[in-house]
Amino acid sequence: MGRDNPKEGIVRFYLALLALLATAILISAAWLAPVKADASGQAVKLPETHFASTQSRHGFNAPPGFADAVPARNKAHPQAKAVGQQVCTACHSKENDNFAHTAHAAGMQVALAANPNTATCEACHGPGSVHAANPTQKGSIIAYTHDGGTPVSNQTESCLGCHSGGPRDAWLGSVHQRNDLSCSDCHNPMVKFSAEGLTAKQSVSETCATCHKDIRQQFNRRSHMPLPEGAISCVDCHNPHGTLNPTLLKTDTVNETCYQCHAEKRGPFLFEHAPVRESCLNCHQVHGSNQHALLVAPIPMLCQQCHSHTRHPNDLQTETSLGNGLTADERLMGRGCITCHAQVHGSNHPSGPRLHK
Structure with a gap:
């Protein structure tokens, strides 16, 4: 049996490769093709329902997020009907100009182009037929002010319709x-x-x-x-x-909130400082203080709120014992109590029961 010509084998290989590529192109074209038209020439599309758009999100022609928006519920006028964006902007042109630069406007305009039945202004303010007939009537549309005639609960309900969870x-x-x-x-x-x-x-x-x-x-x-x-x-x-x-x-507690940034104060420590473990607020004013390190009182007065002068040499320290006082005490020079008891948040050192190290 004679061998095949090598050139013929190469030709057959490339012909098979071209056939495979042509098949792939045809499959892709069928997958990406637009929706076919029915006998009347109108495009066939799914009903404008939340379920339909949810299903189409798995394809390539998913509608924008606002495409299913419906008018908010105005409890004061449940019988009101939607009038559409053009009726709203005919009077509220200034508001429309300001709104055009916002994130909501960008999403709503894209949705409106995809589905002309999408609610835009009325998605937040509710159906506008009553308001269009009598613009001065308070509560005829959902107004987002305390004196606009719409209860706060109704205003919040409108926002939480999208922004829940x-x-x-x-x-x-x-x-x-x-x-x-x-x-x-x-x-x-x-x-x-x-x-x-x-x-x-x-x-x-x-x-x-x-x-x-x-x-x-x-x-x-x-x-x-x-x-x-x-x-x-x-x-x-x-x-x-x-x-x-x-x-x-x-978070659940003040300490857990502080530990998000001050993780080194979390511990666990071999020797803990009880008021620190209870709450950071025992010693610190979290927003701002006129004392060092957000303390609620200057040292040693802060420490002496719990630690009296008993079992410690000398007398109870007062403001006169500070460095600029009349009878300055050497133990209050520098950083006061924390000159020696430096590890006030807790210590892991074997010699640290007094929070010295």
Whole structure:
């Protein structure tokens, strides 16, 4: 039997490779082809339902996230009908210009292009037929102000229709919710004031300071957390949307919150300092203090709140015993008590029962 010509074998190999590539191209074209038209020439598409768009998300022509948006429920006028974005912008052109620069507007406009039935303005403000007929009637549309005629609960319900879960799991029952705060007290989705979060002020900390002025002033003290410098913000420690503790801490306790940055103070220690283990607040003012290291009182007065002069040489120390006092005591020079008892947060040294090392 004669051998095949090597050149013919190479030709057959390339012909088979070309056939394989052609098959792959045909399969890809069929997969990526647009939806076929029916007999009437109209494109066949799934019904405009949440289930339909959920199914199509597994393909390549998934609708935008807002494509299923429906008008929010206005409890004051459940019979109101949707009128569409053009009716809203005919009167509210200024608001529409401001809104156009926000994240919500970008998503809604893309969704509207994909599905003309998508609710845009009415997705947040509710059906506008009653408002269009009588614009001065309070409550005719969901208004996000305290004097707009819409209960705060209805305003919040509209926002939580999309923004539920996650950090907002504990909103109901939180201190902000119990004090009748609306989402719009901290957020303004109509104007891009802030880089993130759509907050009503340029930063999260400025937004919080509109109510918590006393806390904001504490950051102006000599020793303070680096919030004014922009290194941290209020939400690094607090969740303003609600937590399971009264001060809206993101963790279960004050200490756990502090340990997120000050991990070296966590321990465990062979010799622990009881007030430290109980709460960092026993010794520190967390927002700002006029004492060294955010202390609530100067040393030695802070230490002597628990440790009296008994079983320790000499007398009870007072302000006159400080370095600039009338009867300066050598034990209070330098760092005071912590000159010797340096490991006040706890010690692992075998000779550290007095927190010396």
